[in-house]
Amino acid sequence: xxxxxEEIWSAVRAIRExxxxxxxxxxxxxxxxxxxxxxxxxxxxxxAHAEEEIEEMVAIASSLVINIGTLSPAWVRAMFxxxxxxxxxxxPIVLDPVGAGATSYRTRTARELIHAVPPEIIRGxxxxxxxxxxxxxxxxGVDSTASSDAALAVGRALHEQSGSVVCIxxxxxxxxxxxxxxxxxxxxxxxxxxxxxGCTASAICGAFAAVTQDPAAAAAEAMAVMGIAGEIAxxxxxxxxxxxxxxLDALYRLSGEDIERMLKIEAGP
Amino acid sequence: xxxxxEEIWSAVRAIRExxxxxxxxxxxxxxxxxxxxxxxxxxxxxxAHAEEEIEEMVAIASSLVINIGTLSPAWVRAMFxxxxxxxxxxxPIVLDPVGAGATSYRTRTARELIHAVPPEIIRGxxxxxxxxxxxxxxxxGVDSTASSDAALAVGRALHEQSGSVVCIxxxxxxxxxxxxxxxxxxxxxxxxxxxxxGCTASAICGAFAAVTQDPAAAAAEAMAVMGIAGEIAxxxxxxxxxxxxxxLDALYRLSGEDIERMLKIEAGP
Amino acid sequence: xxxxxEEIWSAVRAIRExxxxxxxxxxxxxxxxxxxxxxxxxxxxxxAHAEEEIEEMVAIASSLVINIGTLSPAWVRAMFxxxxxxxxxxxPIVLDPVGAGATSYRTRTARELIHAVPPEIIRGxxxxxxxxxxxxxxxxGVDSTASSDAALAVGRALHEQSGSVVCIxxxxxxxxxxxxxxxxxxxxxxxxxxxxxGCTASAICGAFAAVTQDPAAAAAEAMAVMGIAGEIAxxxxxxxxxxxxxxLDALYRLSGEDIERMLKIEAGP
Numbered sequence: 001x002x003x004x005x006e007e008i009w010s011a012v013r014a015i016r017e018x019x020x021x022x023x024x025x026x027x028x029x030x031x032x033x034x035x036x037x038x039x040x041x042x043x044x045x046x047x048a049h050a051e052e053e054i055e056e057m058v059a060i061a062s063s064l065v066i067n068i069g070t071l072s073p074a075w076v077r078a079m080f081x082x083x084x085x086x087x088x089x090x091x092p093i094v095l096d097p098v099g100a101g102a103t104s105y106r107t108r109t110a111r112e113l114i115h116a117v118p119p120e121i122i123r124g125x126x127x128x129x130x131x132x133x134x135x136x137x138x139x140x141g142v143d144s145t146a147s148s149d150a151a152l153a154v155g156r157a158l159h160e161q162s163g164s165v166v167c168i169x170x171x172x173x174x175x176x177x178x179x180x181x182x183x184x185x186x187x188x189x190x191x192x193x194x195x196x197x198g199c200t201a202s203a204i205c206g207a208f209a210a211v212t213q214d215p216a217a218a219a220a221e222a223m224a225v226m227g228i229a230g231e232i233a234x235x236x237x238x239x240x241x242x243x244x245x246x247x248l249d250a251l252y253r254l255s256g257e258d259i260e261r262m263l264k265i266e267a268g269p
Numbered sequence: 270x271x272x273x274x275e276e277i278w279s280a281v282r283a284i285r286e287x288x289x290x291x292x293x294x295x296x297x298x299x300x301x302x303x304x305x306x307x308x309x310x311x312x313x314x315x316x317a318h319a320e321e322e323i324e325e326m327v328a329i330a331s332s333l334v335i336n337i338g339t340l341s342p343a344w345v346r347a348m349f350x351x352x353x354x355x356x357x358x359x360x361p362i363v364l365d366p367v368g369a370g371a372t373s374y375r376t377r378t379a380r381e382l383i384h385a386v387p388p389e390i391i392r393g394x395x396x397x398x399x400x401x402x403x404x405x406x407x408x409x410g411v412d413s414t415a416s417s418d419a420a421l422a423v424g425r426a427l428h429e430q431s432g433s434v435v436c437i438x439x440x441x442x443x444x445x446x447x448x449x450x451x452x453x454x455x456x457x458x459x460x461x462x463x464x465x466x467g468c469t470a471s472a473i474c475g476a477f478a479a480v481t482q483d484p485a486a487a488a489a490e491a492m493a494v495m496g497i498a499g500e501i502a503x504x505x506x507x508x509x510x511x512x513x514x515x516x517l518d519a520l521y522r523l524s525g526e527d528i529e530r531m532l533k534i535e536a537g538p
Numbered sequence: 539x540x541x542x543x544e545e546i547w548s549a550v551r552a553i554r555e556x557x558x559x560x561x562x563x564x565x566x567x568x569x570x571x572x573x574x575x576x577x578x579x580x581x582x583x584x585x586a587h588a589e590e591e592i593e594e595m596v597a598i599a600s601s602l603v604i605n606i607g608t609l610s611p612a613w614v615r616a617m618f619x620x621x622x623x624x625x626x627x628x629x630p631i632v633l634d635p636v637g638a639g640a641t642s643y644r645t646r647t648a649r650e651l652i653h654a655v656p657p658e659i660i661r662g663x664x665x666x667x668x669x670x671x672x673x674x675x676x677x678x679g680v681d682s683t684a685s686s687d688a689a690l691a692v693g694r695a696l697h698e699q700s701g702s703v704v705c706i707x708x709x710x711x712x713x714x715x716x717x718x719x720x721x722x723x724x725x726x727x728x729x730x731x732x733x734x735x736g737c738t739a740s741a742i743c744g745a746f747a748a749v750t751q752d753p754a755a756a757a758a759e760a761m762a763v764m765g766i767a768g769e770i771a772x773x774x775x776x777x778x779x780x781x782x783x784x785x786l787d788a789l790y791r792l793s794g795e796d797i798e799r800m801l802k803i804e805a806g807p
Contacts, residue, residue, distance in 0.1 A: 052342070
């Protein structure tokens with residue numbers, strides 16, 4: 001499956017022109033930074049988690065992003081309710097299984113969400129994705145520093161198990177969908193020193209899924225735009241503080257030429 | 270009703286000299302950024318939401334800001350308790366009805382708060398203010414991009430209904446009080462790309478209400494200072510990332526000359 | 539007790555090399571900024587507060603930081619559970635009694651935490667530390683602007699009462715431990731205009747406690763690094779907005795030479 005710079009730029013323009021409402025049920029740590037990233041890109045974030053209003057909020061959204069980074073029982077109930085409401089309305093769901101594998105509460109919650117309402121896109125690092133697998137995959141100690149091959153095997157296995165597009169972020173991002181694999185290689189290592197840029201990637205998957213029909217294309221577009229904005233920002237930054245600020249500016253100013261010039265994407269293997 | 274640059278500057282100096290404690294019960298998304306804005310301006314923010322301590326916290330505050338941006342039942346109970354404690358202590362209350370109209374939970378909560386303890390100031394965008402009205406106002410689809418006339422009609426209607434000063438922010442900010450209308454026209458469109466600057470405006474209304482007796486004057490002072498700091502910051506920014514940082518610096522460095530030179534305010538119509 | 543620039547730099551390098559996991563149960567206002575500070579320094583922050591997972595999360599951490607800045611009953615229960623799990627695993631605990639003295643809920647919770655599981659380090663300002671004392675200390679109205687002598691008396695008293703290392707931050711930071719007192723004098727007044735830098739100091743105590751056996755040394759190292767990074771950042775900043783960004787960059791770029799050149803530390807009195 002191939003995604004071109006033109007397609008990515010066209011999706012960015014669609015976000016800027018249609019300003020899709022992205023409903024986020026996310027963790028306390030990143031609420032501000034993900035809302036700012038969505039606004040900078042051109043989307044319209046809303047955050048709501050109360051069972052009392054979750055269905056009404058889903059009803060005005062173009063996609064739903066669920067992030068389990070700071071779970072508690074009331075929030076988990078709201079996530080299930082929101083996912084069911086999103087499914088009824090046929091809007092895309094993105095799941096970010098933050099910390100799956102670290103505690104059984106997170107692993108169980110993420111697995112149950114996937115069973116109840118399979119999301120269009122699951123985005124995480126290799127160890128989080130690994131934790132969601134219910135069958136054994138031959139890997140040698142896959143974690144977030146996993147080898148590419150191992151990450152890929154895990155991504156394929158979760159895609160087969162869940163039917164969801166699985167996006168594993170790392171130095172190379174792998175997006176595994178029904179039409180094969182897309183690899184994106186944009187980004188900068190300094191981005192790992194800013195909290196929640198993975199969560200931001202998931203939120204941005206939600207924005208692209210609101211304007212791009214195919215979830216695998218949407219996820220790959222999101223990863224490319226994240227990575228390119230991160231590279232632009234890193235080149236101007238002296239550390240993770242300035243990076244997070246320039247990253248928002250870069251999302252806001254991103255042009256078709258930037259994407260054309262910087263995109264590192266390929267289909268396969 | 271007329272507010273001069275001298276009066277605004279005098280209120281800023283009063284905040285810097287008396288460092289009023291502003292108690293915020295606000296949403297998760299903006300807690301950090303509103304606390305930073307209050308500190309940059311010269312006030313002293315506190316955040317507390319537990320029913321166990323809310324009355325004691327109100328007891329050390331000079332004003333109370335209630336923001337319904339990420340509601341849940343325990344927080345709603347705390348908001349009522351805090352509002353009643355503020356009323357008993359006769360400190361001003363600012364209500365920000367974030368998302369009223371988007372879900373019935375928010376609309377209902379904001380209306381009930383206004384009934385139970387009418388706030389001194391209600392600040393929102395046109396569609397939020399519209400949602401709080403209990404009578405029909407002749408407008409054509411008022412929303413946050415409403416025409417000036419429609420926004421004004423809605424503001425007047427809510428002021429008559431509630432007795433509160435009603436501040437509708439937008440390209441022009443309308444502050445509707447018993448002595449008439451104040452229009453402020455400071456600000457920059459890039460500010461709409463930073464999450465929670467509306468919430469920040471409400472928090473800053475709280476700071477000015479702590480030092481300015483008349484709530485309408487306090488609200489107009491706050492909107493002018495927000496807008497002027499936003500203009501100063503926008504002129505130095507390349508996007509919403511740098512804007513939010515320079516905005517805090519601009520609040521911190523704001524001078525009487527800045528206000529004198531940049532203020533766009535008028536009474537009426 | 540004496541701490542040298544070499545020892546501090548050696549601890550910084552140990553954090554960067556071993557990337558210790560610091561489990562934070564902290565307040566909503568500062569979650570993002572403390573996570574970013576820990577990442578910038580080289581540690582690995584996790585945030586989790588659900589009773590359902592708190593013990594498993596402690597099990598992967600190298601230290602635990604408890605901050606009572608936005609309490610509610612479910613969070614308090616999680617704090618106790620986490621503290622007990624940390625004690626069983628013998629990992630260091632840092633307590634930040636934010637707002638102790640402001641409400642009885644905070645004072646009581648902090649005192650009960652200290653009784654149940656005495657933390658290795660308690661870090662707060664003079665008025666917060668004062669509120670934790672259960673015996674009278676002769677001071678004249680100690681608060682966060684307390685005189686040095688009064689702060690010191692209070693710190694000594696709480697250290698004797700609790701057995702914890704007590705770190706009182708202010709213009710001079712006093713670290714009171716069994717081997718005496720360490721004074722650090724780094725920092726800049728502009729840091730008081732950024733929300734949560736005290737909370738960040740406590741989180742960073744957690745990082746140093748993960749690599750430095752002696753809690754008093756760890757606390758003094760943390761205060762020195764906070765202050766030096768703050769001075770570097772302040773010199774480049776025009777206000778509290780740019781300060782918070784440059785502070786993260788400074789933590790990230792901090793060198794042994796910076797520490798050697800800038801450190802203001804002394805043993806005694």
